[in-house]
Amino acid sequence: MPPQDMEQRYQERLKRYTTAMRNGKPDRIPIRPFVAEFTAKYAGYTCQEVTHDYEKAFDAARKCAADFDWDAVVGNMVYVWTGLTQAMGLTYYGAPGIEIPANTGFQYIEPPSDNAHMKPDEYDALIEDPTAFLYNVWLPRVSADVAPIGEPSTYRNNLSFVKGGMAMLSYFNAFGTQAARLRSESGTVSAISGILKAPMDILADKLRGYLGLCDDLIERRDKVIAACEALAPHLAWVALSGADPDKNVPITIWMHRGCVPFISHTDFKEIYWPTLKPIIETIWSRGHQTLFYAEGDWNHHLDSFAELPDQSIVYHADQGDIFEIHDRLGAKFCISGGIPNYVLGYRSPDEVRAYCKKVIDRVAKDGGYIMDASAIVQDDAKVENMKAMTDFTREYGVY
Amino acid sequence: MDEVKDAQAGPKPGACIPWEDKLRELPEITGDKELVQRVWEDIDSLAYVYIWQVLLSF
Numbered sequence: 338m339p340p341q342d343m344e345q346r347y348q349e350r351l352k353r354y355t356t357a358m359r360n361g362k363p364d365r366i367p368i369r370p371f372v373a374e375f376t377a378k379y380a381g382y383t384c385q386e387v388t389h390d391y392e393k394a395f396d397a398a399r400k401c402a403a404d405f406d407w408d409a410v411v412g413n414m415v416y417v418w419t420g421l422t423q424a425m426g427l428t429y430y431g432a433p434g435i436e437i438p439a440n441t442g443f444q445y446i447e448p449p450s451d452n453a454h455m456k457p458d459e460y461d462a463l464i465e466d467p468t469a470f471l472y473n474v475w476l477p478r479v480s481a482d483v484a485p486i487g488e489p490s491t492y493r494n495n496l497s498f499v500k501g502g503m504a505m506l507s508y509f510n511a512f513g514t515q516a517a518r519l520r521s522e523s524g525t526v527s528a529i530s531g532i533l534k535a536p537m538d539i540l541a542d543k544l545r546g547y548l549g550l551c552d553d554l555i556e557r558r559d560k561v562i563a564a565c566e567a568l569a570p571h572l573a574w575v576a577l578s579g580a581d582p583d584k585n586v587p588i589t590i591w592m593h594r595g596c597v598p599f600i601s602h603t604d605f606k607e608i609y610w611p612t613l614k615p616i617i618e619t620i621w622s623r624g625h626q627t628l629f630y631a632e633g634d635w636n637h638h639l640d641s642f643a644e645l646p647d648q649s650i651v652y653h654a655d656q657g658d659i660f661e662i663h664d665r666l667g668a669k670f671c672i673s674g675g676i677p678n679y680v681l682g683y684r685s686p687d688e689v690r691a692y693c694k695k696v697i698d699r700v701a702k703d704g705g706y707i708m709d710a711s712a713i714v715q716d717d718a719k720v721e722n723m724k725a726m727t728d729f730t731r732e733y734g735v736y
Numbered sequence: 737m738d739e740v741k742d743a744q745a746g747p748k749p750g751a752c753i754p755w756e757d758k759l760r761e762l763p764e765i766t767g768d769k770e771l772v773q774r775v776w777e778d779i780d781s782l783a784y785v786y787i788w789q790v791l792l793s794f
Contacts, residue, residue: 422794466746471787502786509789532792543791566741573740574749575788578781615740622739 338524346524350408354526354707355585358626358651360671362704366697366734368407368727369528369673369707371630373414374442374716375723376401384415384716385434388443391418391508395515403523405727409586411528412515414713417443418508425501426482426493429454429543442715450548454478457553460560463544464567475544529628531579531588533572533620535613536565537600538593547594554604565612573616580625587626587651590617597637610641621649628673631655632712639665655711663700672700673707676726681710682717686725693729701734708734752783 338346349364356363376397377387387394394413402410419432431437431444448454454475455463463470477485482497484490516527534542540561541550553561576588594600595609617627628651629635629642636657642650643666651671654662659675666672675696680689693708700706708730714723747754755773765772 417794425790427790427794464745468747468752468784468787471791472752476787476790501790502782505786505789532789534792539791567744567746569740570743571749571788572792575785575792578750578785615738619739 340521343521343524347520347526350524351526351585354409354528357705357707358587358671359648360669360705362736365736366701366730367409367707368405368709368730369409370405370407370709370714370723370726371411371414371528372398372401372714372718372723373416375714375718376415378716378718379404379720379723383433383439384442385432385439387415388417388433389419391420391511394418395511395518398515399518399522402519402525405723406523406731407525407727409526409528410519412512412519415443418504419443421501421504421508424504425497426480428481429479440716447546450546450552453544453546453549455544455549457545457549457557460553460557460564464560464563467567467571479543526586528586529589530581530586531576531625533576533588533590533616533627535590535592535595535609535616536568536572537561537595537604537609537612538591539568539572540564541594547599551600554600554608558608562608562612565608569612569616573619576616576620576627577623577625580620580623584624587628588620589628589630592629592631592633592635594633596631596633596635599633602637605638605641610638614641614644617645617649621646626651629653631657633657636661642666643669645669651707653709659696660699667700667703667705671705671707674709674711675700676709677711678714678718681714681722681726682719684722686721689722689725690729693726694733697730697734704736750781750784751777752780752787755780 353363354367357367374384377384380397380400382393382397387397391413394415398410398413417430419430422430429446431446433439433441433443437444459474462474473486477483480497482493484494519525519527541547545553580588620627626649630653632655634656639662647669651673652662652666653673654675663672676692680692743749755776758776
């Protein structure tokens, strides 16, 4: 296809995608699957190859984007590049082909609660200066190479910062090239830009651990609140630093364990939401949408999300009932996802088409819907089912 | 609409070693002070992004 025609295709897709995200009705339903290890399966790579060699991951993502003719994709949804985590000595991942089998997706290893990356008596240090805490306390605990403050420095310590920094620069710069190649080679839009996590989620994910946080919510609740408030401006800054300068595609928040039943309604209402909502509103005030990638079932909290300004978020449905989500949020926000991964992995193409029809009929009638699986697509999804989801949506999802 | 509050303690977001701290270590700047500040802050922010991205993305 001549370059000018490919650019026209890109512009058509960008308009389709952004129109839907602003809760409008485009020419047809945009297709934007968040495909991770599925790309390896399709392109003939192992999980180890796409996790450890990001050029192979980029290649697999481009191949899927071109062959399936999707409107938008993430440049690399196999988001942990284990080459970098190895270079800086991070210990909390099981890397394919090293700690786990080569054809298993990478795994996060949560430490036992009595050996968390942050101790219960360290809240004040975190609150006082979160960045210094991460460098001085957290990093030496999560890296086998970084020497703790006060202990003799080492060759491996010094190397870990140079190698980690250079590797990160190399990796992030490569996303720019990847976006340009997706645009010029298949007319595909890069779906997201920038990362956010909720203050309480990051406390549970990487600092205190989920069990540690549960203890803290009872035993040192004021400290948890103060820590979330201290983290919030930093998380907002980092999110905006990676945002799309053209303000077309959203910053993504990866929502983990801040919902019922992981925490109580009271914890959500008193801590999780009051320390996240201002971040979302700040991002919106700067002209950026946030994609709520609501992993799990967040339907207990839809009333809280409805407090946000119209169009400020795109709400991704995972295990929450997408029809209830549409009924309660559909007038304000675009919705994406809702095609269960078990259907894509273990059912027939006819069943996939039937499920897509059900979602399109009930959720997408007035626009404001983006086709995607419920959760990130891994290598258990069948190729014929991904094709069925794609082809059916392209044919049936015309407005 | 509520906006996120500024950091209550420690350096502001985007900084590890604030320019004000660095400035105290330097002799009197006889040339372009703003240039020195801008380059210091630009590079310092890379160190800031590094640790926060390790926390969030890796």
